[in-house]
Amino acid sequence: MESSIPIHLECPRTRQKRVPDDYEPPYPSFVARFRPGVTQVAMAYFGVQYQGAETEGARRALADIAQAFAAGQAPGHWDRARYVDEAGYTNVISIAYWDRPAVFDAWFGAQGASWASGARKYQGCGTFTEVVRPAVERYETLFSANDRAEGVAVLADSMSGMVQEHAYWGGARDRIPASQTSDMAPSGAPRVVTEGLHRRVVPHENICLIRSGQDWGDTPPEERRMYLEEVEPILRQGMEFLRDQGVSIGCFANRYMRVVDAQGGDTEKSFGMSWWKSLAALERWAESHPTHVAIFGAAMKYLSTLGPAAKLKLYHEVTVAAADEQYFEYFNCHPQTGMLRVPSSPA
């Protein structure tokens, strides 16, 4: 068993992890291992938003961003997902990952910056850009199986062996290297600045982003039925609670998304992604809100029924980003889009 914090990011602690050194988790989990040369990554969400059937503008936007990802300074990995939001708009988000911030910066300057600035016009749709560029001390990953990377982990060198810091509340915090010396408390509050159709968000310190996904592509029929009938509906309820009422508990926005393939068709993968005031707010929801307690209970029943035979794959990535590691920009989007739900600055 190994620590989820890689040796080269270990430092003298001023804060303790939550479990004793002899803690042994009841089942295996794994984390992505990045080569020591990786000091910062970029996680960039490029959204298209439209009402009703896909517009010509949306189609063009999706083609453009895919083409941009194939240009110089390309991301190491990207995928695409879709959902219908609380206002009834379809949102398609292309999510790209880089492991060298200078390369991301060059790409963004050449290809990404115009996406939601208003410089590039797409008729009949809105566009938005949500980026975090965390130092490697500021994020963690977790996988139920070590044979399929998702998200930022696709850029990693390898998967770890079994790690110690999981299967208890507070495990995500303990896996983030910065937790060795920092409480990662938020300060300030995000504010929206609007100029016509264009909106930016002035970030606050230590926003938290989670992408938490499931892949039922390998499940045999009976396991698939259990997942789709006994777990997914409860997961969906929790995701809808966060989407509709999350602000009251520090969740600025939540999207429960289906990953789509190159032709835009549904795959058998989904994930929730949400923006939180702080890691602490996410922790509180996860460990004690009735909606997540229900999800956890359903998942636990499922996994304890199936045991190691379970073919469902689970993963997540959690980031706590400094204010200067965040970038939010929205063009022609409805006012409930993503981080736009935070209060506006006085005009």
Place this chain on the structure above:
Amino acid sequence: MESSIPIHLECPRTRQKRVPDDYEPPYPSFVARFRPGVTQVAMAYFGVQYQGAETEGARRALADIAQAFAAGQAPGHWDRARYVDEAGYTNVISIAYWDRPAVFDAWFGAQGASWASGARKYQGCGTFTEVVRPAVERYETLFSANDRAEGVAVLADSMSGMVQEHAYWGGARDRIPASQTSDMAPSGAPRVVTEGLHRRVVPHENICLIRSGQDWGDTPPEERRMYLEEVEPILRQGMEFLRDQGVSIGCFANRYMRVVDAQGGDTEKSFGMSWWKSLAALERWAESHPTHVAIFGAAMKYLSTLGPAAKLKLYHEVTVAAADEQYFEYFNCHPQTGMLRVPSSPA
């Protein structure tokens, strides 16, 4: 809102509590406040064990211990509870609390020491003594309502106002004053020493004792039905898991008991009491074992359905005792009784 750690027990921290300073629990809870002069308490469990109908010896033993509690150096509070154990024996335990260790010592020397030493003989039953005498830094209490004390809290001066450190996993640890500077890790392992019918347990450092109770006496009919039909059976399953399989996860013994009245009749109060290798082992079961996740889910559903109108009262007390604060003695008890389930010393 106030801290559950009283001001006179606050000290410079080397360890952090798990929630930020601005954390606000989602519902109120309260702790017992002892006057600053109380530096140590005694929690003493005097058990009688018999098979089948109550024996004459058991009847006499129960009368004797009640009489002893009424003598000089009397406990500040005591109550009595009963259950049938995994071996089919009825166990009746008289539980007494003192808030001055010198008074307890005097009482114990005069009245208590002979209970399970073999010096006093009760035909047709076994007797056992399980005592912890924790410094006030080493235990915590928690109450869902501030109008009815139970257990050690009956000795307290008063109930606190609403406290901050609850409604999250790790709250019990954060309420124990010693957690400010200690991980309260266990060291060593308890061992049983047997001489004929008489057995003692050589303690280890930082055993954990929890007494966690419920009182449905005030519930109106529909709430009572919900508790008895939807919560209690799930609680019972968890208690039986700990009783029968707890050793595998660090629970040495668990008793799910019904409080009885002076005539030995059932009251509408019950509690689980269990001995754990460590507070960490208790934490892990509570927060992630399927049996407690089920209990937590059922309780959460119940309480969120009823809201503040709920009349069910919940409380617990959790102690982490040093080796020299423990005393275990068994006479003529079957080998699965309480702490006797830990391994024996070589003869």
